[in-house]
């Protein structure tokens with residue numbers, strides 16, 4: 001057995017992820033030491049309640065409620081407590097004492113990332129966060145290191161397992177959003193008390209801020225991420241999407257855009273969108289995550305796997321631990337986050353994409369022409385149009401017939417599209433705008 005210099009590892013949190021990290025670190029300590037070139041001594045585990053039942057056996061003497069004392073003298077601190085405070089303060093204390101820090105805390109990074117990265121840079125320490133986006137899937141290191149020589153054009157991510165599970169059930173099992181949400185809650189994907197972080201898109205928005213910042217070398221604050229959740233998605237929209245060759249997915253989109261004024265900037269947004277059924281992201285089922293990257297030189301890349309789960313996420317944390325330990329062995333300062341590009345962040349109104357709009361119109365001469373004028377009048381070009389007429393039970397059209405129009409557009413700006421929809425809603429020939437969905441990935 002090779003003897004190594006020991007590095008002192010402090011773990012903050014022993015919940016779903018932390019308990020697995022502790023167990024794997026104890027079980028595979030020697031192997032990890034061989035990979036890192038340093039012993040990894042778990043010196044303590046901070047929790048709220050040392051007597052709580054845990055999912056793995058952590059030696060009782062390692063547990064403490066005194067996180068502050070635990071981090072003193074640690075070489076590497078792993079923060080898996082979650083939440084903003086005391087996680088932020090403890091990470092700052094750890095960094096300021098020269099420790100490298102590993103975290104899976106996307107909420108904290110999306111909110112206070114710049115402050116934490118700055119603190120790490122000041123003392124030459126490093127903050128690792130592979131687990132913060134898409135759980136077990138390696139995505140931070142590929143963006144930060146492997147693709148550092150490329151120019152990323154766009155990222156389309158399914159980064160929230162709960163909403164992907166719900167939309168997949170609606171698509172493949174014909175369940176309503178409410179029924180699918182109840183199943184997601186029962187299976188432990190969505191929070192029982194408050195599933196809004198998932199279904200309102202907050203969790204995906206945090207991950208989008210982190211991905212966009214890395215991909216475009218630009219700090220993208222959480223409040224610059226446009227966000228729509230899935231609560232407005234209906235089974236009728238999902239059914240219509242399937243018939244038209246699409247699937248509805250909640251997407252995290254990070255895009256390098258040149259807007260209609262010629263300004264190059266970054267768009268970071270989260271919304272449910274239509275994805276063509278032959279796009280690789282359409283094959284991401286259940287609670288799985290995937291991140292699809294379009295890079296100038298590398299072309300299309302896709303990263304797929306478990307976006308959550310205690311042991312799966314522990315894999316990403318332990319990968320960071322080995323990297324941090326190797327860095328300690330070699331010595332020298334950490335590599336700072338690169339924000340040199342500092343691109344402007346474009347508001348949603350400047351985003352250019354394609355749309356599918358479903359309308360009920362009165363089925364009379366001139367209705368189609370009136371609708372077409374509203375599109376062209378706002379500079380939105382129609383690409384496809386399908387019309388179906390509501391028939392009575394006997395198969396003949398109803399006395400005051402209405403027709404359903406499904407209109408696919410060429411690329412248009414959000415501002416132009418929003419103005420078109422407003423005009424449609426107040427048009428005499430339109431009884432209802434039943435659905436407006438963006439089309440991505442085609």
Ligand code: NDP
Nearest residue numbers: 013014015016017046047048049080081082104105308309
């Ligand atoms: P849990 O809620 O399961 O665990 C949190 C742990 O932190 C518990 O052990 C808790 O102690 C401890 N803790 C919380 N507050 C304090 C405090 N003030 N002082 C001391 N200990 C405290 O969280 P998860 O393991 O699910 O998540 C941890 C982090 O990883 C989060 O940032 C999360 O976003 C992220 N993450 C989680 C994933 C997942 O699949 N769960 C996936 C990817 C990232 P006690 O047990 O005594 O209550």
Ligand code: HSE
Nearest residue numbers: 159160161162307308
């Ligand atoms: N709640 C998240 C999801 C898991 O459903 O994907 C942790 O990010």
